[in-house]
Amino acid sequence: MNKDRKRVLIIGNGFDLCLGRKTSYKDFCQSEFCPKDYPSPLIKHLNDKWNDNLDAVKWYDLENELYNYYIRIKNNNGQIIDLYNDKEKEILNLIQTNGPISKYNSFIQANAETVNKLLNKDILCMPQFDYYLRLSHGDILNSPIKRDKKALQLIKDGLIQYLIKVQQEVINENSIAAIVARAFMQNKSNDQIVIYSFNYTSFSEIASNSSFAMEFNDTINYVHGCILDSNIILGTKDEKIAHNYDFIQKSFDSQYNPPAMVYDLMDADDITIFGHSLGINDSQYFKAFFERQSSSTNPQKKNITIFTKDAKSEIEIKRSLQEMTNWNLTSLYGLNNLQIIKTDECANNPTQLRKYIKMYIDNEEDIDSIIHI
Known part of the structure; x- marks a missing residue:
């Protein structure tokens, strides 16, 4: 397990869906x-x-x-x-x-x-x-x-x-989302951990299952607001939109103040993305990062793991990555440790999931305890 690294976790709505939330x-x-x-x-x-x-x-x-x-x-x-x-x-x-x-x-x-x-x-x-x-x-x-x-x-x-x-409502503690969250939060080294949630629901219920809950509560950034604050950001990405319809853009919401996610992605060693489509409306948060990671100019190798649901959503993810790397997805693979894990296949083929958890936990018994709570 690598020590003293910066790790970033990014979760989208697929994370909540995997937990069993409707x-x-x-x-x-x-x-x-x-x-x-x-x-x-x-x-x-x-x-x-x-x-x-x-x-x-x-x-x-x-x-x-x-x-x-x-x-x-x-x-x-x-x-x-x-x-x-x-x-x-x-x-x-x-x-x-x-x-x-x-x-x-x-x-x-x-x-x-x-x-x-x-x-x-x-x-x-x-x-x-x-x-x-x-x-x-x-x-x-x-x-x-x-x-x-x-x-x-x-x-x-x-x-x-x-x-x-x-x-x-009660979440599924045995879901792949819950397992990944528990593994990611096992900070027994001096790793720096940062969490970005594109969801409006609170991450605190997941973090509360970790002995490091108080520490992680300070690392959670809600990109589009949180229902606990009675504030959410909903809208389109920045576009050339007539002034009378400015209000449909996220950036025109009076509460819009996104955290410095782009910087943390650039600065991180390990990045995990779970249940985020990487779609066009959020491309402004990811494009600069994936462009750099697919460029042979001053390459900086990173571990990038993307969890998605199935083969269909994997194709959608790859299409988004193609656009954000200017159709240079092969270089993104070649310059990084990039893997896409399909959660629907983890139950029958847990090899990739165990390999992911082993990035943060060495002991096989500890890995088993994370998987089987």
């Missing part, structure tokens, strides 16, 4: 905490996109879909496809100003088709055509941009409440 967007979307009924074009876009195909949706796709929504607007010459047309807004404005419209019989007759559409959308309700909306009465008459901005905040608020509930 933190996929599918689970959140199907929960009572998801604001599917809020009247914003963004919410409608998400509902329409995933209405019939939730089984194919992964957590990080939500951020991708925020960007896809903006591209849809951009391709429509900046025009937002609102839920309501001008005639519907006129009727809604009349109701908001004057109350129920049941007494305006001539108006109703003249606009019967529009009124029926509003009834079908559950915006108006029978029998008196009262103004009806499950959220704020005034929001529906706000501009679609204002409604989209509020919708994003409602999504964040809903995620926080949903994940607070999920985090209260």
Whole structure:
């Protein structure tokens, strides 16, 4: 086992999923905490996109879909496809100003088709055509941009409440994620340990199983915030986005203050990445590192271990690495000790997992105790 090294652990949503936590967007979307009924074009876009195909949706796709929504607007010459047309807004404005419209019989007759559409959308309700909306009465008459901005905040608020509930559930102590975390935290040398979590859930429950829990609590950095602080960062990566939609970018969140992960990656000897897609929305955290590690100019050999679920996700990881190394993945392998471990295969073929744990623990009995808690 190497002594006095700097080790960095980076965890993504796949880590929580491996622990048995239901933190996929599918689970959140199907929960009572998801604001599917809020009247914003963004919410409608998400509902329409995933209405019939939730089984194919992964957590990080939500951020991708925020960007896809903006591209849809951009391709429509900046025009937002609102839920309501001008005639519907006129009727809604009349109701908001004057109350129920049941007494305006001539108006109703003249606009019967529009009124029926509003009834079908559950915006108006029978029998008196009262103004009806499950959220704020005034929001529906706000501009679609204002409604989209509020919708994003409602999504964040809903995620926080949903994940607070999920985090209260018992984790799988025998999962590969729990095993890797226990092994990584066996700091019996003078190694420097740094942990970065892209999850909103707290890592403290995992760390609490280690005798070094107090020490590690100070090394955990939440890249996008933590539900314990009632604050999470949700959005797209930096792009050329029209000013009125700046709010969908992570960097425009008032709480955005990412830790110095790029520096720690550059400075580390051993890097473990567990359950992170390395996808485009987080590429700004990884690209500079992988570019350098695949360059023959001043090479600095590192141990890089990536845990992913299965063969399909391994291909996705390699595609991301190809882009971040400027299509030089072979050099990344050649200049580093790089391995990709598929968690679905660890039970039947534990050789790679044991080899990984042996990087930090020499004694075979200790390795067995880590694997079989």
